[in-house]
Amino acid sequence: MKIKKLSAMLLCLSLALFVAACGNGGSKASDPAAEGATDTGKEPAAEQVVLKLSTWQTDAKAQWSKIIPEFEKKYPNIKVELDLLNEKGDSVASMQKLDLMAASNDQLDIVELPYTNYSQRADIGLLEPLDSFIEKDGYKYEDEYLVDTHVNGKIYALPSSMQRWFVIMNKAMLDEAGLPVPTDWTWKDFEDYAKKLTKGDGAEKRYGAYLHNWPDYFQLQLMSKPSDNTFLKSDGTSNAKDPLLKANLEMMKKMMYEDKSVNAYEDIISQKLAYRNQYFNRLAAMLPMGDWMVAESGGTDAIPATFLTAFAPLPKIEGESKHYSPVQPTYMAVAAKSKNKEAAYQFVRWYTSEGLEIGGRVFSGWAKSDTDKLVDTIVNSSKDPSKIDLESLKYTIKNTTPGTAPVPAKYADEAKNVVIPEAELYILNKQDIDKTIDSIDQKISEVVKNNQ
Template identity: 45%
Template structure:
């Protein structure tokens, strides 16, 4: 019976891994004794099991580069009978990691803790029954996820993971270019103002041209004006219906056309796609003045050995549609989950709870989703860990982080990748100037709704 389960589970997982490319016995030991609603993980566990346990954490991060050795050492000092070992290629490629994770699950390899870089990947594997529900552990620890964390990752009323690294989107700007154009650091701005800045920051012609901004090939950049909305910020609404009639999808495409094809204040999409341009070298070589990006760029803002920073970076909130709108930002996080077939579920939960509270702060590499984390200290650690800390403007960064309101976490359907690709197949033609806006919206709507309809029958 177990072999049959592993085989069926493996096939389904491998299929999911291919789609997303954009175990031992069970242990139902109850969770630790409650320590009160405000207690972090280190105080939430009873005495560790007598026998030593080694957990396997599957992820994509580089252990040394991202200071995971310090995390594992600190956890083991707190819980001497529990060790954590990373299973990772260390290449920071989260999509390739998913293929390896699915293969490991299909092969029956030891998996105790899994990480997911997006809600899409998290939701897909919840649908495959890969994760242990954590509600009983959380209840016995005596806290509510929504009280403790900025992001509540519940799906269908159940919690299958806890949020670690918080991802906030903002605009990163070259201070020298702003000063040259006599532009102030934006503290609250609209998309129209963002476009005006890009025009004023664009300079030169031909090979020496400097563009005001750059949009990468990620799906988010095709729904820019929609992506930071508080409700239904995606192609598919939270109730599973189509969001393709949302006027902000039209607005997003109008922004790209205006900037890439008319104002020519953003890198042409044709160059970005054909030359596989990357935002990091373009920004640090000063070929572009602004980046709409995420806080994963903070540790790089002061430069690295490979890509040094020769100018100061300042920060501004994610642009909004109307001046009267709240200053919101997309809500994202790395999710940490316990594998459903782990033989060490209690210990795996202990690590997840500890890491998402205390551990991530001492790691000093990421912003935390824990509401009680010391943001000022974390920012200091992030800036201090860069190659040239003086090149990072703490004041504008801290103000942006404090004043940006995280949207509600959108848990996408398991077929989100399929919907994104259907939409992108039409938007690519529009971004290349090969198809007009009305045709693009019409065809994209039809394709996305066909994906929804097909999957709703399953």
């Protein structure tokens, strides 16, 4: 722990020294008007600005090759070069590289950050506050974007894609079992569907659902809450004592070992099962997942779609009147060390409003986005739109209420990671549920304390 803290302190110190050394010099794009007209009396051409866009998202996922040229048409004096931080799109490895770049002489201008990585980078000075740019543009942040991105009272990023969760389902398997596409259902209904959709034995067995070994699956029922819907409460303290965490772990274990309607946990780990393979190879009928799977439901080059996928809202909690889903944005920011901050902000603002929709792959965090139109764009740009049930998709998007989404605490990933070994002990029958909840609560509380 001491080594970890020392490393963090050294990183913060190096970033602080670098930002201080950079100051505000060269923070704006060149203004040709300030240099005066040429001897011929004609206005000089705007100086070309070259920006780096540093992101973990590959072109296949984000469609940068479609988006960036459109920006450059609108702003011909700004050229944007894609800086893919990891060839495989690994966000964890990408953030490690980003931190090294921030403390070095590498060029950083535009930075895209995953959901749980934003506040930490804002807190240590890696990102430029955008409040003055927003004020100059003359709009109210809350009128333009669906989630709050304030950190320590300042806005360091604008939300780009807005991830929601739902359940994707093999429509032919539903029809075979005589089950309708759910429009109003609970987690108990989800368990019942999984049992009815399970078929066969051995290597050819089809499971009713697939629950992956991501921490998100340990908190699925928490995700159905309108607020305090993660392992941390909105105030940054442990949420492990919420009864829904206990209920969700019990549900997972029951489905794995009593109902046998989802893969056993040890098989997921030992066989390194992948959720895409399980679903698209017809080995699982249902899959709770984020909305990046809309476009993928039409198939990809790696895994073609061979059946119709239907969509249902994330099951609701017993007694709750609405279907909720967490909204997990990605963040687009201007690097504090950029020498062209105004130009970088122009891209950030453009991309997080009109630009993102050009890619036709993900949903937008822009409040003025036309969701129905965007759904059509995403579906029609998929490899095979005929494999996506548009009616159930539009119903699901329309009838899913976003839960509140405060900016995750800078230690959110650390808190999430301490849950995994304790939850696994329970699921693998090595620890009882009450001991598990107590241990998770204790370990998350220690993370919170160590970060205060």
